[in-house]
Amino acid sequence: MHARATVTLAQFQDAFSRALSGEPAQADAAVATLVAQPAFAVYRNTVAKGCIDALQANFPAVARLVGEEWFRAAAAIYVANERPAEPSLLAYGESFPRFLRAFPPAAELPYLPGVARLDRLWTEAHVAADASALEHSAFASLDPELLGGAVLHPHPAARWAWFDEGPVFTIWRRNREEGADEGDIDWRAEGALITRPEEAVRWTSVDAAGCRFLDACAQGQPIAQALEAALGADPDANLVRLVSGLLAAGAFAQLTLPSRNER
């Protein structure tokens, strides 16, 4: 037992951490007598279960699509290589969509990484800062000459994504909504807009022009440039309807005018 005295707290924690995910037979001498006790499995299991439970909570549409058993098996592999870095598990799984993209058993489900990304964007919207959504009336008092130079600022909870690979948004919403439509899915590219204008997170589809417009706004481009970007994605886009739809969804928090010397 005298050997114990030479194990510092840091050495103990290095060895214990490794033993939580490593092979029992390879445990470091500092914790070998602990790892040999059957009760060591309680720690191993609690840590793994805590991480897998968090992933399942953070990616509910993925879990519903593939079933709990498949999900937890895939999550266990992810968890073994990607321990949470943050003490809050709400943020855990940032790289899970990427993991699924490279996960051979998911190759048959090309929409799965996109569905995971939407689950992630939902969480980001859920915990984002509070702000009032900008209303149509914000434009009423604006001098029309200044409109093109004004900047629309996305709401802190607004998230959007375009999916070239297929109807990811339709698949995602069918696995997040109660009593969702179960008809045939039209296999085409889609965009999604997730917002939280009031208390609850909401979602709606958005076209490629809308996504491009939002990207430009997020970069701080003035409305005239953002509209040009939108037309780049779809030359036939109805710009009035596009902006009005985004406003109605609660995608923006603020409208700022260019400062005098920029006009």
Add this chain to the structure above:
Amino acid sequence: MAPLLTAGLGLKPQHYAEARDCPAAGLWFEAHPENYLVDGGPRLRWLGAIRERHPVSLHGVALSLAADAPPDAAHLRRLRGLADRIEPALVSEHLAWSAWRGAYHPDLLPFPRTNEALARISSNVSAAQEALGRRIAVENPSHYLRIDGHDWEEIDFLSELARRTGCGLLLDVNNVFVSAANLGFDAKDYIDAFPAAHVMEIHLAGHSLDPALGERLLVDSHDAPVSEAVWSLYARLVSRIGPRPTLIERDDNVPEFAELLAERDRAHALLPAPMAKAA
């Protein structure tokens, strides 16, 4: 004057509305702050709404006070922000570690109670109290492993920690019961020896048998009602030390709110009346 806390309940999202509206006298709620370290949104709004009607305690699980490293400064800042917003009646953490060299292990991990560990943990508790601007209570953990190389008995370690840092202690009676069964000591002796003056809060929870090892290993699973053995240890404790804020914890197999409230009422009924002397 701070409100007098009697018996409270762990806050579960599925019970937010019932928690807010429950009129039970002296009722309070305990939340894991890690679930509320967000910029905004419905979670924070709910916690604020509940706080408007009831005292709230913040019971952290991720500060990793027993790691051989100072507590994460960014995490402490966010905790402080939450505490300033919620104005908790109590703030507590565990005598355990979970974050180590950039990885967070979601569990309360053990360590040898050495002189070195005591010095490090004292410094960590002091740093946490300073950053939070509040006294915290440190909880006795559940034990599963026989660890060699302890310089200190747990009660002496906790007492000395309280003496060095001015922190309070949170006595989890279920953890004592589970540890006593797993390590083979008498839970009553531990309860009787625990330093009354430092106890800021008491926890009660359910445990279960390990699925693989059965009765040879109890797990602090928080997935069942408080056991009769733990109730009797609790009655023994409060009859010795007097009333302290007491929490019913339940994290898994969460039943209806009414069922948890009934357990809470049982703890409430066991608390000696604080004004008994004046009567």
